[in-house]
Amino acid sequence: MIADLAQVAPIWMPAAGFLLVLLMETVLPQKDSSTALSLTQLSLLGALLLAFGPVANGDTTVFAGMLALDRFTMCFQVLIAGIALLITVSCESYFKGWKLAATEAYALILAAVTGMMLVVAARDLMVLFLGIELLSIPLYVLTAYRRLQDTAVEGGFKYFLIGAFASSFLIYGIALVYGASGSTLYAQVARAAGTSSTLFTIGTAMMLIGLGFKIAAAPFHHWAPDVYQAAPTPVTGFMAAAVKTAAFGGLLRLAMEVLPATPALLKGLSVIAGLTMIMGNLGALLQTNWKRLLAYSSVAHAGYLLIGVIATIVSPESDAVSAVIFYLFTYAIMTVCAFTIMVFFLRENREGQDLSSLRGLSRTHPYLAFGLALCFLSMAGIPFTAGFFGKFYLLLMAWKADMVALSVLLILTSLLSLYYYLRVVVTLYMKAPSGSRSPTIQSRALSAVTLACGAAILVLGLYPAPLLEFLH
Amino acid sequence: MNELGMLTALIALPLVGGILLALLPGLRPEPARILTFALMLVTFLLSLALLAIPAGSSWNEGPFPWVPRFGISYLLGADGIAALLILLTTLLAPLVLLASYGHVHDRIRQHCVLLLLMEAGVIGVFCALDLVLFYVFFEMSLIPLYFLVGIYGGARRVYAAFKFVIFTMAGSLLMLLGILYLIHKTGSAAYPDLLRVSLSATEQFYLFWAFAAAFAVKVPLVPFHTWLPDAHVEAPTGGSVILAGVTLKMGTYGLLRFALPLFPAAAVDAVPWFLALSVIGILYGALLAWAQRDMKKLIAYSSISHMGFVVLGLFALTGTATSGAVLQMVNHGIATGALFLLVGMLYERAHRRGLDDFGGLAQTMPVFSVFLVLATLSSIGLPGLNGFVGEFLILLGTFRDHPVAAALASLGVLLGAIYMLGLLKAVLFGPVRNHRSAAYSDLTIREVSMLCPLVILMFWIGLFPGPLLRRIEPCVNQMLEAPQLELSRHREEASPVPRTATLRDGSQP
Known part of the structure; x- marks a missing residue:
């Protein structure tokens, strides 16, 4: 057990950081949050570095096969720790700007990261559920962090209700699957999957619905725009990037090891994927609030990613897993970049979230405008950006799995998405600046994160080969 | 020639120049414009070397693996057709820059950067022999043009630029789907490899029309032409010249180079x-x-x-x-x-x-x-x-x-x-x-x-x-x-009926 503990350091390091930050705040109250920040970043960095362990030690499972330590786990844990690390930088600027105590936010982020690390390593349905709960509850609180604003409280409450609803689906589904298979371990559940009892089918369907809420797949996506809008900007970024990554990590492992390639399941998932692409892109089409726009766009991206998940179920040995992970890498970088840039403006009221507040940004803040345009072009999948190869890989896998209809739908909805992504670019570059704009935050760290993400988008767009080989 | 050479230089010169011009701090607009003109002139003079390509043969560079996992390589080649179109591009580019003295008085440096990036993209389109590389350049020439029309154009510039991009992308995304199918089928996106692949009639049908869609919009063929008058009317002079002068040719070039032989x-x-x-x-x-x-x-x-x-x-x-x-x-x-x-x-x-x-x-x-x-x-x-x-x-x-x-x-x-x-x-x-x-x-x-x-x-x-x-x-x-x-195979299949008819006619006294 002790030896196992050493191996799962990426999971307990954020947890330890969480406890330390809370303890420190009670025992030695600090004037500012800088100590908490360094503690948080230290534990995240530790988790990030230790996550590379499985590469050195080979694939193993620990805790009686409940947690997997393999390349898959490593890729996801590195990604999640990286996202969290970058988000803490914008948290610092953001909460300072709003004069809010940031210490608790760091503690909550660390708690959520612990849950995410569990989800992506889980090889047991109960561990999966535990992880999902652990990542969700801190986020409900984080959403309502600006607790004096009505909208924030409303958003947090909405997220909590929907989240609880989703969890109940998940746990009931797990119970049914347990009933059908007599175990919660993936390996044994998979054995029961072959018998395809009604109990098992209903159980998996309910589990997928529960996870569908978490990844914001249509028709379970209606919470996303409201919650994205209500949450503080860095938290929204964290939600869009890290939660989606973790939930897809959990789903992808289910797809690899448990979910049987039955026609009913594939058909159901295909319908959900198609619906998600359509609803996400249609919803984003006419948004004028940039947070809602990004919420719908994140729904659309979930739809693209589901194609990869389906391809994985069809042939678990194929490259589809790497395609999903690669897409999540590119998506996380674009999302973090976009939200970090928006933190520069620190505006949370309705006007501040309106796209028109970005009019003519290229005149007043050329670098920020360029970065933002790069993010949006990358999300649209324009060549020379990371998003292009992300979509490219997914489409290739879709062809390999003979999913003609879904690949055509991906192409068509991408075209639709071009409309609203370009609308942002138009606002940035082709409109005259409007009135007075509140000054932006000056922060070296924030600029460094933006620069690093922007550079990563371009580098992955120009030369993705190293990352592709690494993920394979 | 399998090493990097003239073609890479022709793409890299405006591309790197454009990036440096964008990043160089403290450069005044007018020196930037003169610098850009000099760069375009050098590119043009270099491109004159393409006239040395012997008739009927071509200059090739590569293939160098670019994204081996997808079978994408960096492969360039220029034959007589490509050479002419590249020369046309490198000739028109400095002229367009000279024209900008008359109508671009604001955001001059950005204008120069966009022109350089577009020149690099268009040259790339005319010599890329890897389908993905071609697609990348195809889009790379589109985005700067979008900004040129949308920022420096006339009163309805935003609408025109938008329409232009959406139309073009609609076609080119279909082509991308086709390219992906070819990669899935053959494991390579290199033109010489694809020429050797035999495709069934159904496959050819869908692939041809996917490619043709991208190129027909670009040409533009009726009924996909409605973006063109808008884009031309709203574009600044330089944008119109580039649009009519070279980017429309990307469509016909693509039809000739890819759709017909493949x-x-x-x-x-x-x-x-x-x-x-x-x-x-x-x-x-x-x-x-x-x-x-x-x-x-x-x-x-x-x-x-x-x-x-x-x-x-x-x-x-x-x-x-x-x-x-x-x-x-x-x-x-x-x-x-x-x-x-x-x-x-x-x-x-x-x-x-x-x-x-x-x-x-x-x-x-x-x-x-x-x-x-x-x-x-x-x-x-x-x-x-x-x-x-x-x-x-x-x-x-x-x-x-x-x-x-x-x-x-x-x-x-x-x-x-x-x-x-x-x-x-x-x-x-x-x-x-x-x-x-x-x-x-x-x-x-x-x-x-x-x-x-x-x-x-x-x-x-x-x-x-x-x-x-x-x-x-x-x-x-x-x-x-x-x-x-x-x-000719078609004609042979179609001809038996008339041929027997003539025979019968001939046999009759």
Whole structure:
């Protein structure tokens, strides 16, 4: 057990950081949050570095096969720790700007990261559920962090209700699957999957619905725009990037090891994927609030990613897993970049979230405008950006799995998405600046994160080969 | 040649230059423009080396693995056709920059960066021999143009730029889907590999139309042409010149280089469609141009008509017609480029460009008038100027197999003369309708030096087309090899009935 503990350091390091930050705040109250920040970043960095362990030690499972330590786990844990690390930088600027105590936010982020690390390593349905709960509850609180604003409280409450609803689906589904298979371990559940009892089918369907809420797949996506809008900007970024990554990590492992390639399941998932692409892109089409726009766009991206998940179920040995992970890498970088840039403006009221507040940004803040345009072009999948190869890989896998209809739908909805992504670019570059704009935050760290993400988008767009080989 | 060389240099020079220009801190706008001009001039001079490519062969660079997991490599190649189109690009780019002195007074550096990036993209399109690389360059040339139109254009610039991108992307995304299928099927995106792959008739059908969609929008073929008048009218002069001069050619080039040789059976089946659409384009474009009272719109619609000729020539699938089509791509770039430059010059003086706003300019602006007459005559296809050679070859080559299409197309030549001479009459001759026009100064030395290279080329190609055709023909024959084989197979399959008929006729005493 002790030896196992050493191996799962990426999971307990954020947890330890969480406890330390809370303890420190009670025992030695600090004037500012800088100590908490360094503690948080230290534990995240530790988790990030230790996550590379499985590469050195080979694939193993620990805790009686409940947690997997393999390349898959490593890729996801590195990604999640990286996202969290970058988000803490914008948290610092953001909460300072709003004069809010940031210490608790760091503690909550660390708690959520612990849950995410569990989800992506889980090889047991109960561990999966535990992880999902652990990542969700801190986020409900984080959403309502600006607790004096009505909208924030409303958003947090909405997220909590929907989240609880989703969890109940998940746990009931797990119970049914347990009933059908007599175990919660993936390996044994998979054995029961072959018998395809009604109990098992209903159980998996309910589990997928529960996870569908978490990844914001249509028709379970209606919470996303409201919650994205209500949450503080860095938290929204964290939600869009890290939660989606973790939930897809959990789903992808289910797809690899448990979910049987039955026609009913594939058909159901295909319908959900198609619906998600359509609803996400249609919803984003006419948004004028940039947070809602990004919420719908994140729904659309979930739809693209589901194609990869389906391809994985069809042939678990194929490259589809790497395609999903690669897409999540590119998506996380674009999302973090976009939200970090928006933190520069620190505006949370309705006007501040309106796209028109970005009019003519290229005149007043050329670098920020360029970065933002790069993010949006990358999300649209324009060549020379990371998003292009992300979509490219997914489409290739879709062809390999003979999913003609879904690949055509991906192409068509991408075209639709071009409309609203370009609308942002138009606002940035082709409109005259409007009135007075509140000054932006000056922060070296924030600029460094933006620069690093922007550079990563371009580098992955120009030369993705190293990352592709690494993920394979 | 398998090492990096001239082609890479031609792409890298404007690309790296553009990036450096964007990043260089503290550079004033005017030095930036001079620097850009110098860079474009060097690129042009370097590209003259492409004339050394021996007829019938090509320069290749690569393949170097780029994304081995997807079978994508960095593979460039330039034969006679590509060389001509690259030369056209590198020639027009500095002229466009010179033109920008007249109308770009704000955000100059950004304008220069966009022009350089676009030049790199267009050169890349004409020499990329890996399909993904081609796609990347195809889009890379699109985005700067989008910004050029959207930032520096006229009143409805945002709408026009938007429409342009959405139309083009709709086509090119279908092509991407096709490219992905080819990679899935063969594991490689390299053109030489794909030429060896045998595809079933159904596969060819879908792939051909996916590729054709991307190129037909770009050309543009009727009915995908509606973005073009908007984009042309709203674009700044430089944008119009680049758009008409080179980016439309990316469509016809793509049809010739990729759609015809890779999917010959489907291409042969599609011939009637393309002939019909191009003839409709020729006539419809010409009639619309005739009806316009705005000079830029008139030239835009005439472009649709002229590009219809190019597509007609390509799909006639005879060496003569297709060579004529390639030559006509170059000719159209020169003539239409010159026309847009001239209209731009007039617009900078008058701030209007209606046909009815002028008159009698031959009196007040004699130098301008001479150039306008020459550009117009080249566009009409007057013997002795470049336009004649291309149109003549296209019609000659088409007539053998498709006399009706050729006859209808020659009607387009007639219409072309009517509306273009109408333009001359309204603007240069007749009564003076705008009394301020007496005050317009004639062309400056800068403007004359922009037009001179184009006029020289008009005469040179018109009088001595031989050297160019000698470069074009062997390459065209290579491209047409597979489709022509397919065509003769078709004829053999179709002929048994008439042949037995003649035999029976012959046996009867």
